[in-house]
Amino acid sequence: MSLVVQKYGGSSVADLERIRHVASRVRRYFLEGHRLVVVVSAMGKTTDALLAMAQELHPFPPEREVDVLLATGEQVSIALLSIALFAQGVPSIALTGGQAGIITTDVHTKARILRVEVERIFRHLNEGKVVIVAGFQGVTESGDITTLGRGGSDTTACALAAALRADVCEIYTDVAGVFTADPRIVPEARKIPRISYDEMSEMASLGAKVLQLRAVDFSRLYRVRVHVRSTFFEEEGTWVEEVENMEEVKVRAITHSLEVVKVVLLGVPDEPGVAALILRTLADFSVSLDMIIQSEGREGKKDIAFVIPREDEGKVRRALEDLQKILSFEGVKFDEDVGKVSVVGAGVANDPRIAFRMFDTLARCGVNIDMISTSNLRISCLIPKGRVEESVRALHKTFISDSEVILREGS
Template sequence: MALIVQKYGGTSVGTVDRIREVAKKVIQYRNDGHDVVVVVSAMSGETNRLLGLANELHDHPRGREVDVLLSTGEQVTIALLSLALEQMGMPATSYTGPQVRILTDNAHNKARIMQIDDEKIRADLSAAKVVVVAGFQGCDELGNITTLGRGGSDTTAVALAAALKADECQIYTDVDGVYTTDPRVVPEARRLDRITFEEMLEMASLGAKVLQIRSVEFASKYNVPLRVLSSFTEGGGTLITSEEASMEQALISGIAFNRDEAKLTIEGVPDQPGVAAKILGPIAAQNIEVDMIIQNIGHDSTTDFTFTVHRNDFQTAMNILQKICQELSARQVTGDEKIAKISVVGVGMRSHAGIASTMFSALAAENINISMISTSEIKISVVVDEKYLELGVRALHKAFNLEQA
């Protein structure tokens, strides 16, 4: 007997019929002798519907009340799935995040899990029940409802698997695994049988939408076996695991991309110690995550400082930079919301030279200009004009022969 945590995304529970199918799949695992904890998202489209209501009433809905609103989506799903299981003869108990005591910090709309109380879950499992938990949500120390950000149900599932020391965490979604890139952009993209935590972490952070980055961080930190599967088709999916010496690593495992980037530049900043902190400190104080950074030193004792943020944070960051520009007597602040990031990822980079030259040559052959470059041990990222995104991804996928096993 194994303990399995399963997570089903919005499309997997998007209708009553699909919820019934999920219930059948869960019961099949129970009948095989496994204990099962199920984490579910809101039904497909529900979170956007709720946000739409909030936008009708407020110009920039954020904070505590948005968390109270959005958490209701998962509450509907856990109740419906539990009812479906009960109707099929399988005892089940549903819990919201606060009920099961998923304790988070108080960063509303993108909270982080601090602790999980697994007492109720273990008691129900001992009573031969299926436990159904709302993903994406928890509560802070004061009892305020919090949410974990888009894709947070993945994080809930992996965190529960870690807390319960589950044998496997299965992420059921509308795709049958992790691909070399998005098949909607490159039809020849290939499903990977397995990928390392490190590679998946990079791909998730660089824009791959299959898993939320924090779920991969949890799985890597606690060595939780993680598998991505389809709710609609049978198959082994993609196993995400620690790197093993016996694994033969491809040169490049995948191409990740992100359309949700924006670039900001503050020009003519005094070239002196502490300036970067003066620029990025107020940005961080607003809980805005900075991605790529470039600093160019000029000949007049000034520097141009460029960085990227999520497109949703662009206007807030721009307003902050305008104030900093005046304080530092810089020349001006410019911004660009029409950019995209493309990245090649692979642990095989560690032992192979020439990855960068192949990447840059492939983009140059398509007349795609690169405005920013960032590298790590297993990835190279570039920023390009958004209009060249799909062309660039296709060119790189072909250049590295990723359609071949």
């Protein structure tokens, strides 16, 4: 008998027919003798609809109240799935994040999990029940409802799998696994059978929406085997796990993101501690930055540019308004007409030919590169938003499709 954590995303439970389908899949596992904890997202676009209503009332609604509102979406899903299982003769119980023992920090809309108190879940499992947990949410030490940010149900599932020492964490979605590029943009993209935690972490941080970054980090830290697969088909998906011989792999995938904004602070005082103050202020607002560039000083001034997630633009604007009063910098520019493309894979940083081939491919497409950042596992370029899809297709051809042809011909 194995302990399995399953997570079903919003598209998997978008309507009652799909909820019945999920219940049937869970029932099969249950009848095979597995102990099951099932994490569920809100139905379809429920979260977006709830957030839109809040913003119609106020452009910047209080984040505590936003969490109280958004958490209701998952509560609908878990109750309906539990009822569907009851209709199919499967004993189950629906638990909110707080009832499931998920204790978080008090940073609303982007809380982090501090610990999972698993006693109640194990009690229900020992009673022979399927435990259905609301994803994306938890409670603070003082009992306030929190949410974990976009894709937070993935984090809930992987955190539960780690805390419960589950045999596997299955992430069910509307795609068949992790691909070498977005199949909607690159029809010839290939499903990746196995991928390392590190590579998956890079892909998640760079815009691949199949698995949330913090979920990957939980899995890597606690060595949770993750299986990303389709809700609607039985075929095996992609295993995220420890992979040996990573150095033999070059470019694993091409990722992209359109949900980014370039921010430029103009005429910032060129003095020690100024950059630290800016970054600390944004960190206090739980904003993550990428591609940080600082210009050379000129007449005691400098410019600082960085890239932020689009969802954080409102809070960054508010934070910089207050900061400008303190530092008296000349102005701020926000550029929303940008996107990010990246090549990801073990060995990327150690092979200078990869950077050359990436830049050469973009140049041959006539795509101008605005900003560049690198890590051990990726090279990312900020480019005009309207050229992103074309660039993804060209990079996939250069690094993956053509490489596969060369390998086949060589063999």
